[in-house]
Amino acid sequence: MTMNILRQRNVVLNTAKKHNHLRCGECPIRHRAVCAHCDKAELEQLDQIKTYRSFGPGETIVWSGEKLTFVGSVVVGVATLSSTLSDGRRQMVGLLLPSDFLGRPGRATATYDVVAATDVTFCMFQKDEFERMIARSPNLGNRLLEMTLDELDSAREWMLLLGRKTAREKIASLFVIMARRDAALHQSAPRDGLHFSLHITREAMADYLGLTIETVSRQISALRREGIIELVDARTVHVPNFEKLLDQSADDADGGILA
Amino acid sequence: MTMNILRQRNVVLNTAKKHNHLRCGECPIRHRAVCAHCDKAELEQLDQIKTYRSFGPGETIVWSGEKLTFVGSVVVGVATLSSTLSDGRRQMVGLLLPSDFLGRPGRATATYDVVAATDVTFCMFQKDEFERMIARSPNLGNRLLEMTLDELDSAREWMLLLGRKTAREKIASLFVIMARRDAALHQSAPRDGLHFSLHITREAMADYLGLTIETVSRQISALRREGIIELVDARTVHVPNFEKLLDQSADDADGGILA
DNA sequence: GGCCTTCCTTGATCGAGGTCAAGCAGGCGT
């Protein structure tokens, strides 16, 4: 079984798979956005303008409404994108894992908060310099469009989750995604079950799934009680049978039974 | 008051405002995507390859998983984008109003259903021809990126609604958006209150908001009972005081009180 | 060691919204 189910139909990973930007030996950093299919000239240019910056857990990287001065991608760690209602209700609208891109060329200000969930290191470029590069290389622009379309697709998939899935399905879906991301990143074909880290707190999961901390905790406990997952520690999950987890997520295995 | 609140902070309308693609006299059709800031050469090329197609209410324009052969934009009517879970639960992930663009250059297959909500007329281009045009004109590519970023922003705004807003706030938010779109489209500065059409059925609203038909109906009735809206008929809403409606939507008036 | 704090879990209760069910209004074809 497994490796087939693990192969996300989402294009994010398909693209990564085709060329394997995620660990392209020639890329100084792991961001598929600017890897340029290992175009030497582009890479050298990017190398010259890149800088690294790190943030601690809970640290806000960008405030909503703030002026955007850079773009970049995650090298290690996890960052979150979230919007907040005036009374404090918060909703995560995106999750940045290693290799994910942050920033919107052509946009002046941020429209949501970017917060480090763990220790995070970014590889960054000055926004105006990056934009100048885009103007010069249409290649780069096209890849950005592709990436943005990918993001849009996952945002819409998430809308389905938020609007229509039950608490249990939400948790299972999140775990499925985390497992797939982890597997893709480590190139690990799982033999005797999967093993992955959630990285984030229960609170962050709740904010991502549109639930409360308590419900998240209860559903995780329920899945554990039923043997669908095992908890090594609070944030490390072992999945003995991935298909069983998938069954709980209300997602089609791949492409659906109909059609 | 009013015209100021009506001015959506979302870039979609700001862009439209700057140049007013929506009624650019030189554009044969109203799509801001390819209006090309009224670039004559581009327009002529587009004119040559464009075709019109119409669909009746309930008709499916594209099935999820189907091969995509065209792109285009709505001229009149309303179309919806929706995903469906295998057990039939449905979630709308987008709404196409006149001037909105449909399609993803560079993508082979659709990832969700596109259904006509009313009588709809599309102005369409063969996908491959359109892509060839993009390749030739980087301008067009940039505008597509901008559009996609706009869509991503509204998708994420919608995630906040789906995950964290109450039924009442969801309804109010939808009405606010519909009212703004209508106002922008008709360039109507509302004097004695707003007047707009919902176009879509209660079911479509429910699917959009992640609610059931019954809840939608009940919340609309409640807003009517409290004098916040008036119903001319089931799908035509009159808003005597827009600010009162806005108060119910849990949205910041413009940019928020904080920050 | 002892004492924070932060994160997580579990229990008891409550309520918003879903479900089931009935009925009404308007359009359309015969």
Place this chain on the structure above:
DNA sequence: ACGCCTGCTTGACCTCGATCAAGGAAGGCC
């Protein structure tokens, strides 16, 4: 005119997840 749709409303009831509340586990710091 009639019946028959489909779309909308309203009521009664129930359930899932939120809320309120308490306590346990794992660091970090004195």
